Amino acid sequence: MMIDDELNPRLMIGLKKLRRYWLRIVAGACGCALVALIVSLRLPKTYRATTYIMVSESKIGADSKDSAALQLAMLPTFVPFVDNDGLIDETIKKFHLDGSPHKLSVDRFRRRNYLDVRIPKSTRLLEIRVEFPDARLAADLANALTQGAVEFNDRMNATDTSATQAFLKKQLDQTIDVLTRAEARRIKVGEDARIEDRERDLNALLAEKDELAARVSNLRLDMAQDEGKSTTLKHALANEPPTILLKKSVTADRFLDAAAGKLSPEGAPLSMTEETLNQTREDIQHDLINATASIASEGAVMQAAVARLKRVSDDISQLITRLVTLRSDIDRAEQDYEIASDAVKNASHQYQAASITVSSKSQDMKQIAPALPPERPVRPSLLLNTLAGFLAGFVVFACIALAIENRHELRRQTVLVDVGTVQAHRS
Numbered sequence: 001m002m003i004d005d006e007l008n009p010r011l012m013i014g015l016k017k018l019r020r021y022w023l024r025i026v027a028g029a030c031g032c033a034l035v036a037l038i039v040s041l042r043l044p045k046t047y048r049a050t051t052y053i054m055v056s057e058s059k060i061g062a063d064s065k066d067s068a069a070l071q072l073a074m075l076p077t078f079v080p081f082v083d084n085d086g087l088i089d090e091t092i093k094k095f096h097l098d099g100s101p102h103k104l105s106v107d108r109f110r111r112r113n114y115l116d117v118r119i120p121k122s123t124r125l126l127e128i129r130v131e132f133p134d135a136r137l138a139a140d141l142a143n144a145l146t147q148g149a150v151e152f153n154d155r156m157n158a159t160d161t162s163a164t165q166a167f168l169k170k171q172l173d174q175t176i177d178v179l180t181r182a183e184a185r186r187i188k189v190g191e192d193a194r195i196e197d198r199e200r201d202l203n204a205l206l207a208e209k210d211e212l213a214a215r216v217s218n219l220r221l222d223m224a225q226d227e228g229k230s231t232t233l234k235h236a237l238a239n240e241p242p243t244i245l246l247k248k249s250v251t252a253d254r255f256l257d258a259a260a261g262k263l264s265p266e267g268a269p270l271s272m273t274e275e276t277l278n279q280t281r282e283d284i285q286h287d288l289i290n291a292t293a294s295i296a297s298e299g300a301v302m303q304a305a306v307a308r309l310k311r312v313s314d315d316i317s318q319l320i321t322r323l324v325t326l327r328s329d330i331d332r333a334e335q336d337y338e339i340a341s342d343a344v345k346n347a348s349h350q351y352q353a354a355s356i357t358v359s360s361k362s363q364d365m366k367q368i369a370p371a372l373p374p375e376r377p378v379r380p381s382l383l384l385n386t387l388a389g390f391l392a393g394f395v396v397f398a399c400i401a402l403a404i405e406n407r408h409e410l411r412r413q414t415v416l417v418d419v420g421t422v423q424a425h426r427s
Contacts, residue, residue, distance in 0.1 A: 021401035025394060032393025037386045045377035046131050049138035051146050052368050053082070053126040075119050075126070078365065081149040082128055083117045091144045095137065115145065128371075135373040142371035153365040165354040172347040179340035186333040193326040198319060205316045212309040219302040223295055230291040236284050 055078050081087075085106050097104040109115070116129040128146055132138035 021397075021405075025397040025401055028397035028400075029390045029393035032396070033386045033390035036389025036392075039385070044133050046133055046379040047135040047138045047374045047376075048129055048131045048378040049135075049142040049371040049374055050127065050129050050369075051142045051371035053078075053128065053146055053149060054366050054368050055124050055126065056364050056366070074363075075124065078126060078149075078153075078363070079117050079119070081152055081365070082126060082145055083115060087145060087148045087152070088115070091141060091148065094144060095140060097137075114141070125368075130371070131378065135375070135377075139371040139373045143367075146367045146371075150365045150367055153363070161354060165351065168347065168351040168354050172344070172351050175340065175343040175347045179337070179344050182333070182337040182340040186330075186337045189326075189329050189333045193330060195323070195326060195330070198323055198326070202316065202319050202323065205312055205319065209309065209312045209316060212305050212312060216302055216305045216309060219298050219305065223298045223302065226291045226294045226298065230288060230295060234288060 055075060088109055089106050092098050092104050092106070092109065114131055116131070118127040118129070119125070120127055126149075128142050130138050130142040130145070132141060
């Protein structure tokens with residue numbers, strides 16, 4: 001507060017001092033404003049041309065949930081599409097600005113700040129501003145840089161599409177080659193396996209095995225029956241005598257007995273004894289011999305059948321194992337062929353949809369509101385420069401007036417001090 005109280009009187013004193021010079025100060029300020037106006041009129045005019053590029057996601061394919069936020073975050077990535085030395089150099093040469101009278105190069109173009117690329121807040125736009133002394137050239141440069149950026153983006157998308165198609169074509173060729181090899185292997189495995197012939201052989205062996213098993217079973221049953229019969233015959237043979245004694249009497253026949261009575265009424269009856277082979281024993285022995293022969297024959301046949309049955313069983317086992325192995329090889333070959341076929345289908349689909357796939361992941365750049373030649377320059381601003389000249393002149397001349405007034409006041413104080421000193425010496 002004390003400082004403010006001290007400053008206010010000083011400010012009022014300063015304003016009082018300037019009051020006597022206000023006409024001179026205003027005149028000087030007007031002169032400065034006139035000079036600023038004249039200089040502004042003589043300065044080269046600079047025109048600003050503005051155009052916009054809209055960066056949007058491809059319309060092909062499904063939009064992601066975060067696509068809008070991602071686009072806003074990735075917008076600075078697209079600034080170098082416009083603001084790059086190669087495009088600037090190409091544009092300079094296109095409009096022959098590297099020759100007289102401009103004699104521009106990329107370095108001079110940048111040092112003079114002809115190009116300014118901005119990203120308006122909360123938009124998907126790139127704002128391209130070109131400031132140039134020529135209004136038409138400013139618009140042409142803005143449009144040329146914009147079109148160059150759009151074409152560069154299109155070329156990048158086309159290059160990505162071609163590279164993707166070439167890569168997918170290579171993959172397709174590889175999958176086709178794998179499919180060809182898988183098909184050849186499948187055919188070769190099928191031909192070498194001869195599954196049908198082996199199955200016919202297996203069926204024949206199985207039928208033969210069944211027949212041999214039934215025959216062995218029948219032979220065992222017959223042998224058991226013959227062995228039982230042989231045992232029974234042996235017991236019967238042991239109980240039968242080799243010979244039989246037959247005693248014949250005349251009295252056994254009534255006619256002979258009547259005739260003998262007539263010849264010798266008082267004589268003894270006539271009789272005789274006869275020994276013969278036991279026919280029953282002979283029949284039993286014959287049956288025993290036949291049974292023994294049958295047992296021997298059936299045993300030999302059964303041994304041969306059992307040996308053949310074992311060989312057939314071994315052959316069946318080996319053939320079944322071989323068939324399982326061959327079927328496994330065929331199934332593996334079929335599976336490899338199916339996998340290769342699916343891979344070819346997928347690769348073919350991806351190759352055919354390559355352009356759509358790449359385009360769905362690309363960003364589109366389109367120019368909107370092409371730049372037109374501006375009618376008014378942005379620099380120099382006559383009103384702003386004149387006002388700045390007036391204010392600068394007012395401040396300068398006010399300072400000069402204060403300096404002059406302070407100098408006069410200092411001199412007066414010096415004279416008063418000198419007079420006071422002289423008077424003091426005289427007294």
